Amino acid sequence: MASTPLGEYLTACRARVLPGDVGLPVSGTRRVPGLRREEVALLAGMSADYYIRLEQGRERSPSTQVLDALADVLRLDDDARLHLLDLAGARPRPRPAASERVAPELRELMAAWAHQPALVLGRAYDVLAANHLGTALFTFTGPRNLLLDVFLDPATRALYADWTTIAANTVAGFRMLHGAMPDDPRLREVLALAQRRSPEFTRLWSQHAARGKTLERKAFHHPEVGPLDLRVHTFDVRAAPGQQLVVYHAEPGSPSAQGLALLGTLAATRAQG
Template identity: 65%
Template sequence: MTERHLGDFLRGRRARVRPEDAGLPAGPRRRVPGLRREEVALLAGVSADYYVRLEQGRERNPSPQVLNALATALRLDGDAHSHLFRLAGLTPRPARSTPERADPELLQLLDGWPDNPALVLGRAYDVLAGNRLGYALFEEFRGGANLLDKLFRDADARWFYKDWEAAAVNTVAGFRLLYGQDPHHPRVREVLGSMLAHSREFAELWRANEARGKRAEVKAFRHRDVGELTLRMHAFDVRAAPGQQLVVYHAEPGSASADALALLGTLAATADQ
């Protein structure tokens, strides 16, 4: 039920706000992490009883004004703010679709970037497509791998990602944002169920209720053929297929990582001949 997901999200975010950050005294005898329910209600300008009903799923129709006030009280950023609205059912739910695939024109675009690793991710973080250099960098993603499954259940991932912990936190936060857009999507539910059942570390991060989209950031990798690479990642929403993302990497020109990426491209081209 959407209202249960909303309550879970509110509880998780309430626990993350320190009283002093909200202008409230911390006090010596607090029994809960973060804010109390009545404190959130006070900050949002609603009754404590109303807020309790929201967390318990007994209040099903919060207004946009109330959600905005709660977002301010809980210090939600843009992605988490939007996620809150989706959980409350105040944004259109994406239409059901056939199994995801990357648009042929998007595949042509990927192939036009021979010097940049690029991947297309589906709503459940399935790898739908990649160019030659993308598959050379992420060697095991060819053939429909799932990013979450590889990250948490493939032992090599902890070596490949130099900062595995940061990659794990960011990936789960991105998946939760996509989940909030359509929590009933069959593939999303399938992946979520599998990850919760088979990865304790995923389950712990999932309970943190962090929700944010992929953004420009620097990532460091170890590759078995070319050594260490530090690459900047950019992610773009695919307008023609809501929920899909185009992820592109590049190296600083003239850097050792740029040389390693060029070598990787040469090795990949040779292997395909």
């Protein structure tokens, strides 16, 4: 029977929880990974028939109380809980503007950061704006989409020292955006293109991981300045729902800070030439 995005997500999350994780005894041969449907229903305090209808897509409007109980049983973190609520239509959906315009004031702020690469990403990971150092870090030469670059551009793959982790996190973040705005044309366009052209993306997408961007570190191997170990700070642009400001920062006095300084000098030299 056809399911829904909510049903598919519940199935994937259920498969990741072991009986021992929730205090259930393990005995006999289990035909499914993780918890059985009946076990989820029992632990969440609902009938097995109701939970089965949720997974199969025959029940589409669970209450927030039901969703909270399922999130507890399935051991979902804050991001995964929000994604569950989005899939169930239990949160107001943002209504982004038709045109993803970056405010001039934000562009001016980014331009003032001479030592921090900065990007503004759109709701489908399109690069809407970048300061000079951000352009130099990612070697942008035209309109780009970070998700498609990660999976389809060999130069971007080589840029990341730990591409496997970057790829998984990129897909998990994109799933959060897609769950919040599943009918957005650009999100659907990027998703379809990635699924059509990248088996690696399709495999990660099928895992249903959902995580927003948080403070993290990324290791780059830049073709001009070598290794860079940078902190990453991500902020929602409140004036433009769906947009994210991403700022990269090196520890003062570190080799990475020296590398960013050299990268800025090279970029300025090219701009003058």
